[in-house]
Amino acid sequence: MASLGMSEAERDAIAGFERDIITPSMTALVILQFTATWCGPCKQLSPILDKVAGDYAAKGVILKRIDVDQDKIIADQFRIQSVPTVYAMFQGQPVADLTQYRTEAQLGKAIDQLLGQLPVTGEAQDLQAEVAPLITMAETVLAEGDATRAASIFAQVQAMDPGNPEVIGGLVRAVIAEGKPDEARILLDAIDAQAGQHPAIARARAALDLASAPVADVSAEQARIAADPDDHEARFAIANAKVAAGDRDGAAEELLTIIGRDPAWNEGAAKARLLQMLEAAGYEDQWGRGIRRRLSALLFT
Numbered sequence: 001m002a003s004l005g006m007s008e009a010e011r012d013a014i015a016g017f018e019r020d021i022i023t024p025s026m027t028a029l030v031i032l033q034f035t036a037t038w039c040g041p042c043k044q045l046s047p048i049l050d051k052v053a054g055d056y057a058a059k060g061v062i063l064k065r066i067d068v069d070q071d072k073i074i075a076d077q078f079r080i081q082s083v084p085t086v087y088a089m090f091q092g093q094p095v096a097d098l099t100q101y102r103t104e105a106q107l108g109k110a111i112d113q114l115l116g117q118l119p120v121t122g123e124a125q126d127l128q129a130e131v132a133p134l135i136t137m138a139e140t141v142l143a144e145g146d147a148t149r150a151a152s153i154f155a156q157v158q159a160m161d162p163g164n165p166e167v168i169g170g171l172v173r174a175v176i177a178e179g180k181p182d183e184a185r186i187l188l189d190a191i192d193a194q195a196g197q198h199p200a201i202a203r204a205r206a207a208l209d210l211a212s213a214p215v216a217d218v219s220a221e222q223a224r225i226a227a228d229p230d231d232h233e234a235r236f237a238i239a240n241a242k243v244a245a246g247d248r249d250g251a252a253e254e255l256l257t258i259i260g261r262d263p264a265w266n267e268g269a270a271k272a273r274l275l276q277m278l279e280a281a282g283y284e285d286q287w288g289r290g291i292r293r294r295l296s297a298l299l300f301t
Contacts, residue, residue, distance in 0.1 A: 006073070011072045020091045021064050028060045029111070029120045030089040034080045036068050042084045045102060049086070052107045060122025131161050138170055147177035150298075163264050165191070167198030173280075176204075176211045184208050204238055206280040213244040232258045232265045239273065248277060252291050260298050290295065 006014070014078055035042040046065075053063035068075040070085055078087070078094075088096040088111070096114055100273055114120075134157045142150035154171035161167055168191055176185045188205060195201060218241045221234035228234075239254035255277075258270035259286045274295060281288035 001068040010026070010073045012065050013073050017066075017071070017074050017121075021089060024062055024064075025089045026091055027121045028062045028090075029095075029114060029118065031061060031063045031111075032087045032094075033063065033065045034068050034075060034078065034083050034087075035065055036083050039083045045084050045086075048104055048107070049100070052111065055104075055108070056111055056115075058122055059124040060120040061111060061115075090114075090120065101112055123252055127161055131157050131164065131167065134160075135166055135170060136227040138174070142170070142177065144175050147174050151178060152173040163192075163195060165195040165198035166200045168195065169198070172201075172204035173207050176207050181208060181211050184211075203279055203282055206276045209276060210243050210280050213240050215244045216241045230261060232262060232270070236270060236273075237264070239270070243273075243277070248281075252277065255293060256298065259295065263299060271299075 021032060024030055024268070031049060031053055032041075033046070035046065038168055049063055053061055058249050069266055070081055078085075081253065084099065086098040086101075087094040088098055096110065097119065098107060098110055103143055138150050138153035138157065141153060151171060151174035154167055155172055157167045158171060168187060172184045172187050175181075175187065184204070185208060188201070188208065191201060216237070218234075218238045221237045222233075224231045224234040225238065235254050239251045239258075242248075242251035242254065252274060255270045255274040260272070263271060274291070278288045278291060
């Protein structure tokens with residue numbers, strides 16, 4: 001903004017704008033509200049913005065306000081026609097007009113989208129960068145079969161980032177692999193509702209459900225299958241017994257057989273059980289990818 005011919009008050013306003021808004025926006029997402037003391041809708045919106053900005057502070061979101069009467073030159077530069085007007089600023093430029101959003105949910109969704117697109121830095125992003133390689137390490141250790149060491153790594157990461165659902169989910173699966181389902185259940189019961197919606201928690205719950213399958217003697221069911229290959233109830237019991245024994249290949253084969261013969265049997269119970277196994281395995285699991293291809297071939301060819 002050129003300052004030639006401006007009053008001292010106007011130059012002060014521009015200097016303050018550059019100091020308080022432009023400079024922080026180089027790394028943070030600045031929510032800029034244009035307001036006025038006489039504006040009723042501004043008074044209604046301001047506490048909502050305060051709440052949202054507080055919720056997102058750790059993610060590098062800052063709330064600033066411009067009074068259009070006190071800093072008229074700034075309002076003129078932005079061509080403000082009415083208040084409240086709300087912009088998101090990043091690296092000195094408006095990146096979104098948030099004026100239409102008037103609820104916490106609407107503003108939160110818009111900010112989430114911006115944070116997903118822009119290289120904003122904050123405490124949360126710094127922490128994520130620090131824990132991400134540790135999560136990868138723990139997952140690798142767990143996949144290699146060392147559940148105790150994986151659980152130890154996940155527990156250390158949880159101390160750094162207590163609310164991270166990926167860490168909690170990984171810790172739950174490691175504890176399950178150690179043979180401690182009761183401890184896993186305690187961990188899952190302690191999470192809040194929002195974290196409970198995360199795919200990592202859903203994966204952990206699926207793993208716990210599978211681990212809770214009772215070990216059973218299915219020799220009678222095997223005899224029934226030998227006599228009648230279409231005895232899906234017996235085959236399903238055998239599949240569950242193999243799940244309990246940790247034989248996911250064998251369990252998947254039994255379930256795929258049921259689906260191939262009668263996909264709608266027992267309201268799709270075989271498909272539901274197989275999908276639960278796939279969820280517990282995770283979307284990147286090589287075994288799971290192969291089973292998904294076979295399942296798709298059965299259902300869609």
